Amino acid sequence: MPKIKLPKGNPSLDMTPMVDLAFLLVTFFMLTASVRLTEPVIVDTPDSHSDKLLPENVILLTVDKRGKPYFNISNAEVRVKTLERMGKQYNITFTEKEKKAFGKMSSFGVPMNQMKQYIAMSEKEKEKFNSPGVPLDSLDNQLSYWIRYGHIQERTLAKEAQTNAKRLGHQFKDTPLRFAIKADGQANFLNVKDVIKVLTDNDIYVFNLITNLEKGDDIK
Amino acid sequence: MAEVNTGDGGGHGKHDKKRAKKSSTRIDMTPMVDLAFLLLTFFVLTSTFSKSKVMEIPFPKDPKDHKLDQKVNNAITFLLTKDNKIFYYNGPFYPKNNKDGKTPTTVLKTDFSAKGLHELLLDRNKPTIDAIKKLEEKYKRKEIADTTYKRLALHEQGRSADPAKHIEAALTVLIKTDDKAVYKNVVDLIDEVKVCNIGIYAIVDMMPSEKDLIDAETK
Numbered sequence: 001m002p003k004i005k006l007p008k009g010n011p012s013l014d015m016t017p018m019v020d021l022a023f024l025l026v027t028f029f030m031l032t033a034s035v036r037l038t039e040p041v042i043v044d045t046p047d048s049h050s051d052k053l054l055p056e057n058v059i060l061l062t063v064d065k066r067g068k069p070y071f072n073i074s075n076a077e078v079r080v081k082t083l084e085r086m087g088k089q090y091n092i093t094f095t096e097k098e099k100k101a102f103g104k105m106s107s108f109g110v111p112m113n114q115m116k117q118y119i120a121m122s123e124k125e126k127e128k129f130n131s132p133g134v135p136l137d138s139l140d141n142q143l144s145y146w147i148r149y150g151h152i153q154e155r156t157l158a159k160e161a162q163t164n165a166k167r168l169g170h171q172f173k174d175t176p177l178r179f180a181i182k183a184d185g186q187a188n189f190l191n192v193k194d195v196i197k198v199l200t201d202n203d204i205y206v207f208n209l210i211t212n213l214e215k216g217d218d219i220k
Numbered sequence: 221m222a223e224v225n226t227g228d229g230g231g232h233g234k235h236d237k238k239r240a241k242k243s244s245t246r247i248d249m250t251p252m253v254d255l256a257f258l259l260l261t262f263f264v265l266t267s268t269f270s271k272s273k274v275m276e277i278p279f280p281k282d283p284k285d286h287k288l289d290q291k292v293n294n295a296i297t298f299l300l301t302k303d304n305k306i307f308y309y310n311g312p313f314y315p316k317n318n319k320d321g322k323t324p325t326t327v328l329k330t331d332f333s334a335k336g337l338h339e340l341l342l343d344r345n346k347p348t349i350d351a352i353k354k355l356e357e358k359y360k361r362k363e364i365a366d367t368t369y370k371r372l373a374l375h376e377q378g379r380s381a382d383p384a385k386h387i388e389a390a391l392t393v394l395i396k397t398d399d400k401a402v403y404k405n406v407v408d409l410i411d412e413v414k415v416c417n418i419g420i421y422a423i424v425d426m427m428p429s430e431k432d433l434i435d436a437e438t439k
Contacts, residue, residue, distance in 0.1 A: 029263030185404030
């Protein structure tokens, strides 16, 4: 019986194209991924069947389990500008360092008189800190001011960007500012209603509720 | 590719170098590939899940003249309260001993399961759902354009641009919460309303008489 000659090849294969591809994808995802900051509270949002995505440019109002409101603006530049404006309103001057730190922060739920201490806290301390929430009662409606000034500053910056783009002959695509409410499923609806009222008082009538996508097995 | 031509010109020298290189031009890339794919998996998973989903809800502007008796033809009112309880009644609310001599409203109970709320809304909104289904079939057969389809679907839901042409039978959902209802239930209800193709819904304040009714029910 003749022996079958097996081709004596090298069992290892050339992985270079695969590595190229893998690193290309890694680079792509690394560059497109945005850094997600730790939120001061864990919010368990309710489910819905909506598959709309959260818009890019938002003012985010969080309501935690206890019903305390938190505030955030997605654009860091606008956030710092709004802090400056709020400082003017409440006679607090912030140092450049504090402004920079504030630009890197996520949602916060502290009144203006505690803002300096809150900014100075480390991430760990913030996590443990029991936020009192941004005040929104009629006597001291700071949330309303945050929303109003945030809105104004955002529009001013967008307009500046537009004139700049025009001057340089670039294309300019305006992403309108949206408002989103992220509330905990177990929060009392009265608290959410209060936050909604602040929005409608500021002539904002369309906004988004952040939800999780339901797995959808209980509904045919 | 990876060769570097030293170009020293000497024939003997060149020959020697080639021989020295022969053994190790390849390196084992497996660990690198492992690492690359690990990172790839990490970024793929984190980037797709970080974006949250939203549902859009419009809130009505407070009317200048607080007219309470806005005309609603086919309404269903949901009353939400603690412990995920949900009650509803059809049509307008008649309090006890009302002037018109109508029988006072009683609330019915339902729940957030598919059998409860979902079927109730599907049943109540059947004419609209059927009409929209017909429109959708027409649209799929390319008998109508997509803009027409959208406009007609909105019209069927009672949200036509011209108020004079309002479909009177379109279902309106009113959502009322008491001081103990949780946010999750409101979102569930709005979601169900949207799933069932109901165009008009609003979150309104609960009247004291309604609160008394559900307080009696939950006791």
